[in-house]
Amino acid sequence: MRANAIRIEQVLVNLLKNAADALLEAATPVPRIGLRLQADPAARRARLVVTDNGPGIPPEALGQLFDPFFTTKPVGEGLGLGLSISYGIVQNLGGTIRAENLAGGGACFTVELPLPAPQPLESA
Numbered sequence: 845m846r847a848n849a850i851r852i853e854q855v856l857v858n859l860l861k862n863a864a865d866a867l868l869e870a871a872t873p874v875p876r877i878g879l880r881l882q883a884d885p886a887a888r889r890a891r892l893v894v895t896d897n898g899p900g901i902p903p904e905a906l907g908q909l910f911d912p913f914f915t916t917k918p919v920g921e922g923l924g925l926g927l928s929i930s931y932g933i934v935q936n937l938g939g940t941i942r943a944e945n946l947a948g949g950g951a952c953f954t955v956e957l958p959l960p961a962p963q964p965l966e967s968a
Contacts, residue, residue: 851933852892852957855941858926859894859953865917866898866951883959892955900945909943930955 860877867875878895901909901916908914910931915924927943934941939957946952 848937851937855930855933855955856892856894858930859955862926862953863894863896863898863951865922866896869917870899872898885959885962888959888961890957890959892957893952895946895950895952897946897948897950900949901943901951903945906943906945910941 860879863877864875867877874897876895876897878893880891880893880895882891882893884890905914905916910927911924912928913924914928915922917924931941934955934957937957939955941953941955943951943953
């Protein structure tokens with residue numbers, strides 16, 4: 845399923861770019877971006893988690909992050925489409941995406957996607 849891989853890559857790039865932008869805007873002294881991928885074959889789910897140690901997401905913005913044209917970036921520095929597009933991709937793939945602030949500072953985006961059913965191996 846090459847098309848799905850490209851779409852998942854787009855989601856990942858959007859999340860990583862937003863994390864990097866947040867770190868640059870806040871001039872975080874020791875910037876860190878975390879990336880974790882977990883698979884739960886029994887539940888047939890995969891989880892992708894992107895974290896950063898930036899300033900976090902303004903609480904009033906959390907409910908609007910995935911709305912088209914909503915951005916927390918300064919005027920002229922973002923269209924507000926990256927997270928909206930990512931949300932649509934994840935939904936179309938049967939998954940979920942959520943954002944939250946971390947207790948020690950920074951933001952966390954979690955994407956959960958269904959894993960395809962295992963395919964039997966073909967014998968030679």
